[in-house]
Amino acid sequence: MIIDHTTAQKGADMMIGYLAHIPNQRDWMLQKLGRKRMSAFELSNVGTSTTLRGASNFAIENMLFSQSPSAFSAAIKVSVVTGPDGRLALGSTWQEGAIENGNRDDVVGFPRPGRSTGDVKSAGFTPFSTSESLHQPSGKPTLRRVRRDVLNAKEIVRIMSEDGAVVIEGLLTQDQVARYNAETEPALAAMHPGSLVDHEEIQSFHGRNTKRLCNLTTLSKTFREEVINSDTIHSICDEFFHMTGDYWLSTAQVMSIGPGSPRQPLHRDHGNWYPARAMGPSMPESSISFLLAQNNTTEENGATLAIPRSHLWDFTLENDNLGSYEQCTIVELNAGDALVIGGKIVHGGGANRTKDIWRKVTTVMFCNAAFTQEEAFQIVLDRELVKKLPERVKKVLGFRTVYPLQSPGLNTLNNDDIAAYLGW
Numbered sequence: 310m311i312i313d314h315t316t317a318q319k320g321a322d323m324m325i326g327y328l329a330h331i332p333n334q335r336d337w338m339l340q341k342l343g344r345k346r347m348s349a350f351e352l353s354n355v356g357t358s359t360t361l362r363g364a365s366n367f368a369i370e371n372m373l374f375s376q377s378p379s380a381f382s383a384a385i386k387v388s389v390v391t392g393p394d395g396r397l398a399l400g401s402t403w404q405e406g407a408i409e410n411g412n413r414d415d416v417v418g419f420p421r422p423g424r425s426t427g428d429v430k431s432a433g434f435t436p437f438s439t440s441e442s443l444h445q446p447s448g449k450p451t452l453r454r455v456r457r458d459v460l461n462a463k464e465i466v467r468i469m470s471e472d473g474a475v476v477i478e479g480l481l482t483q484d485q486v487a488r489y490n491a492e493t494e495p496a497l498a499a500m501h502p503g504s505l506v507d508h509e510e511i512q513s514f515h516g517r518n519t520k521r522l523c524n525l526t527t528l529s530k531t532f533r534e535e536v537i538n539s540d541t542i543h544s545i546c547d548e549f550f551h552m553t554g555d556y557w558l559s560t561a562q563v564m565s566i567g568p569g570s571p572r573q574p575l576h577r578d579h580g581n582w583y584p585a586r587a588m589g590p591s592m593p594e595s596s597i598s599f600l601l602a603q604n605n606t607t608e609e610n611g612a613t614l615a616i617p618r619s620h621l622w623d624f625t626l627e628n629d630n631l632g633s634y635e636q637c638t639i640v641e642l643n644a645g646d647a648l649v650i651g652g653k654i655v656h657g658g659g660a661n662r663t664k665d666i667w668r669k670v671t672t673v674m675f676c677n678a679a680f681t682q683e684e685a686f687q688i689v690l691d692r693e694l695v696k697k698l699p700e701r702v703k704k705v706l707g708f709r710t711v712y713p714l715q716s717p718g719l720n721t722l723n724n725d726d727i728a729a730y731l732g733w
């Protein structure tokens with residue numbers, strides 16, 4: 310009620326506004342010292358910081374907010390901010406002597422769900438965050454959904470920084486889906502399911518009754534001219550990798566999960582590149598994948614499973630901290646929708662419990678260009694085909710020099726742009 314009443318005033322009748330009417334502010338303040346305060350707490354919440362980047366040589370991960378203690382307004386100032394890592398930090402400040410018996414934990418009176426984020430040596434400053442509850446969420450948060458026609462790349466990336474993923478409805482039109490499916494179907498039909506790698510764990514990761522079809526640039530005109538040349542996809546990638554420089558395509562594969570398939574082991578996509586895992590959650594995102602639904606995906610036929618906000622969890626090379634299937638949300642999609650995931654979110658393909666439906670999703674994964682592409686595009690692709698593609702498509706396929714953060718250039722010859730060697 311107090312909040313409703315105060316916000317309804319729209320800034321009018323605020324205490325601070327009356328200060329101008331006090332003839333001698335110094336005397337007025339001095340006579341307040343030592344007297345009973347009007348209130349015990351004052352709460353200032355500056356909201357969520359959407360800042361994911363700064364200059365090229367720093368990045369903001371988490372935030373603390375504090376105010377100087379007050380001599381005569383509320384005894385305790387509580388300052389709230391949520392940083393780009395999604396952690397809510399509470400800071401409280403008070404003057405020495407303003408609180409009896411000095412047990413600051415009791416005084417602040419908030420539950421202390423997480424560890425302290427720092428040791429700030431100002432009188433009575435007690436920062437803490439809800440990080441523990443974010444590390445292992447007990448509920449089942451879902452992912453947000455955005456329509457392609459109202460999407461804004463900044464907003465998408467902001468949501469991803471909070472949740473680790475987002476769904477874009479209608480990223481591909483029905484016409485694009487139909488053409489793309491028709492172009493890839495013959496190769497998919499001719500393919501045997503299962504992994505070609507002789508390794509138990511990799512076989513279960515690839516799926517024993519899953520078909521994984523690559524070389525989509527060669528197979529599909531729609532893929533090479535529209536999907537990896539999509540303004541929407543590039544605007545999101547530009548925003549997503551803004552802080553770390555150029556990106557390129559890591560791999561693109563149809564993942565067709567066959568009837569009777571069990572759930573895929575949960576994983577993070579950045580597992581390809583061990584430095585990303587070794588650096589833990591503070592590592593900037595190294596990949597973004599657009600999981601494009603080629604048919605409707607359902608809980609029954611193997612819709613992708615994902616744990617929202619698991620990109621904020623701690624993980625190390627030794628302990629991947631992948632959570633459990635129970636924590637997953639089931640991300641059902643209509644054909645043409647995309648589940649967009651960063652490299653740190655825990656996810657996996659769902660079980661296909663149908664008798665005869667193949668669940669078809671194409672993952673289009675881009676990675677920071679400091680990392681090796683998963684798919685050997687430069688070796689496999691016919692240069693005559695690539696030559697005719699738009700400039701940005703040539704680049705993401707690996708036929709241009711790339712500039713990840715602070716690099717003088719990778720994929721070069723004699724320190725020159727590889728385009729000079731190719732002559733196109």
Ligand SMILES: O=C(O)CCC(=O)C(=O)O
Binds near residue numbers: 611
């Ligand atoms: O099939 C899916 O829904 C997800 C597959 C996946 O994450 C992968 O294979 O990397």
